[in-house]
Amino acid sequence: MDNKERFLEIFNTCIHREGADKLLEYLLSKSSDFFTAPASTRFHGAYEGGLVEHCLNVYECLRDYLSRERVRNVYKLECDEESVAIVALLHDLCKVNCYKVGSRNVKDANGVWQSVPTYEFDDKLPYGHGEKSVYIITGFMKLTREEAFAIRYHMGFSGCEDKRNVGDAFEQFPLAFALNTADMEATYFLEGKHK
Known part of the structure; x- marks a missing residue:
């Protein structure tokens, strides 16, 4: 099963919210490069x-993070x-249609x-990172407050946000911290230099 098929299987099995079908229709359409886009220009x-x-x-x-005994029993x-x-599969929708093929000399x-x-970043909708993903998703379906904050602050302290807001979001919405942890783990250990 390739990544597109795996994504579709998880999406269709787990996400049943009103409007999810329209969001998936958009991701599969010619108006979106979600399944062919890179995740970054030079990094992961x-x-x-x-x-x-x-x-x-x-x-x-x-x-995996959410299945840990400490997360379930101590952090509740x-x-x-x-x-x-929703939060994992859709957190980076802000990157759809933002990369174009280019070249550089080395x-x-x-x-x-x-x-x-190489890829060059060319964002035609410069609405930020996490907030842009929330904006795109909510054009199709509603998010819970916890989901919206998780996606909005998934970059954690490595983003451009006011650091007090990040800390407050992590305290009030633990899923935001969990998503940030999962995003960093995937980025640096599964996809980065250690790959």
């Missing part, structure tokens, strides 16, 4: 299909499967300049 998932792969990795990392953090799928092992393909 900087290749065709990197975005959907990243979202699937975050989903698996989030499910419980989420239903629909919320887990020296090869012999010191000779070569043109290599």
